Amino acid sequence: MTIVLTGHSGLIGSALLDLIKKELHHIQAFVVTRRNVVEGNHVDLFGEERIQFINIDDLNTIEGFEIDFVINLSGYSSSSDDFEAMEKLVDANIFFPQKILYTLCGQNKVKYYLNFASFSEYSQDGTLLPNYLYSASKTAFLSFLKYYSSNYNFKILNLVLFSVYGGSGRTKRFYDYLLDSVASDKPIELGDPNVSLDWVHVDDVANWLILLVCGRIDLSKISAVHTDVFLGTGVSTSLLEFSDILQNSMGEKFNITWNSELGRNHSIKYVRAPIEKNSGFMKWAPRKLKDIYGK
Numbered sequence: 001m002t003i004v005l006t007g008h009s010g011l012i013g014s015a016l017l018d019l020i021k022k023e024l025h026h027i028q029a030f031v032v033t034r035r036n037v038v039e040g041n042h043v044d045l046f047g048e049e050r051i052q053f054i055n056i057d058d059l060n061t062i063e064g065f066e067i068d069f070v071i072n073l074s075g076y077s078s079s080s081d082d083f084e085a086m087e088k089l090v091d092a093n094i095f096f097p098q099k100i101l102y103t104l105c106g107q108n109k110v111k112y113y114l115n116f117a118s119f120s121e122y123s124q125d126g127t128l129l130p131n132y133l134y135s136a137s138k139t140a141f142l143s144f145l146k147y148y149s150s151n152y153n154f155k156i157l158n159l160v161l162f163s164v165y166g167g168s169g170r171t172k173r174f175y176d177y178l179l180d181s182v183a184s185d186k187p188i189e190l191g192d193p194n195v196s197l198d199w200v201h202v203d204d205v206a207n208w209l210i211l212l213v214c215g216r217i218d219l220s221k222i223s224a225v226h227t228d229v230f231l232g233t234g235v236s237t238s239l240l241e242f243s244d245i246l247q248n249s250m251g252e253k254f255n256i257t258w259n260s261e262l263g264r265n266h267s268i269k270y271v272r273a274p275i276e277k278n279s280g281f282m283k284w285a286p287r288k289l290k291d292i293y294g295k
Contacts, residue, residue: 002028002065003213004104006097007073011169012116012161015206016071021051024214030054030062032074032100056099063107069213070104071114072097077171081133089137097141101148110154112219114212115145117160119198119232119271126274146226155225157212162232162273167202178243181255188255191262193240198232198273204286205231211283221281232273233286242289249293 001024007013008031020027029051036055054061076092078085104110121139123129130136142158149156165175172180174190181188208231211217237245240258247254278284 001026001068001213001215002030003069003071004030004032004062004067004100005071005073006032006100007075007116008033009170010073010075011164011167011171011173011202012205012209013073014169015167015202016073016209017051019206019210024210025050027213028065030065032056032059034096056096056103059100059103060107065108067104067108067110069112069114070100070110071209071213072100073116075116075138077134079132079134086133089134093134093137094141094144098144101145105148105152110152112155112157113145113149114157114159114209115142117142117158117228119160119162119273120268122160124270126277131268149225155219155222156227157222158226158228160228160230160232160273161205162198162200162230162271164202164205165199169202174239174242175246178246178254178256182250182252184255186255187257189257189259189262191239191258192260192267192269193243193258194238194260195267195269196236196238197242197271198234198236199242199289200232200273200286201292208284208286217283218281221279227279229278229282229284230273230275231284231286232271232275233288234273234275235288236270236272237289245289245293 005013005017008017017029017031020029027050031051031053032055033053034056074092074096076088078089118135118138120131120135121128128139130139145156148154163174165173177188177190212219243254243256275284
């Protein structure tokens with residue numbers, strides 16, 4: 001089993017790579033990065049030859065490998081809609097993954113491409129309707145991906161992420177600010193407490209990906225070239241209720257204040273993953289908040 005992974009240092013990518021290291025000793029993982037890679041084209045990441053860093057400009061070194069999964073977790077997120085943000089969004093969310101596609105499709109056989117999308121690309125009825133410039137850049141890449149899929153005969157699993165929490169990523173999220181507030185001398189100001197999102201734990205996403213890449217999900221049942229999988233719980237929980245559940249579980253007092261004026265003028269107010277649209281054989285069975293933290 002051979003995978004190509006981008007976004008290894010992000011919240012989900014780091015959790016997934018850690019599981020691959022610990023549990024999946026039969027997987028060859030090529031981790032693509034823009035950073036300079038020392039000691040030649042391949043770098044041994046965990047003291048194991050089977051997990052290797054490759055600079056994006058050196059993908060020719062894996063020519064001839066049959067790639068079972070390309071897992072695209074890379075990307076740039078911004079709340080800004082200005083031109084500077086647009087350049088970064090296009091570069092990270094369109095150009096970078098397209099360059100990888102262009103190279104791999106010209107030299108390797110690819111079976112499946114796992115594209116991570118955002119719930120903010122969709123309206124409440126599940127149709128594509130980007131809510132932010134960031135969302136628009138993710139949706140735009142999907143068109144390029146479909147082009148390569150039709151010309152190079154690989155299947156797309158479009159994995160729509162909802163509000164991922166837990167773990168330790170480079171970018172702070174609502175969950176992280178709550179934890180930080182415990183030791184903060186000053187209250188941390190957060191947004192509208194009535195905003196309601198679908199919260200999914202990073203470990204549930206990473207563990208499901210492990211099921212996928214190690215063959216415990218029968219992908220032969222997929223006939224469509226493009227399949228959406230909604231990675232949420234199907235339950236919407238407000239920021240206020242989320243903080244109360246976590247606070248009661250920890251037995252700690254969060255030092256926070258709420259400000260409904262924070263955030264974007266067109267911020268999404270209510271989100272629930274339409275998990276009823278997922279095929280049963282996908283075995284997506286995430287834990288809900290109260291399953292993890294108790295009542």
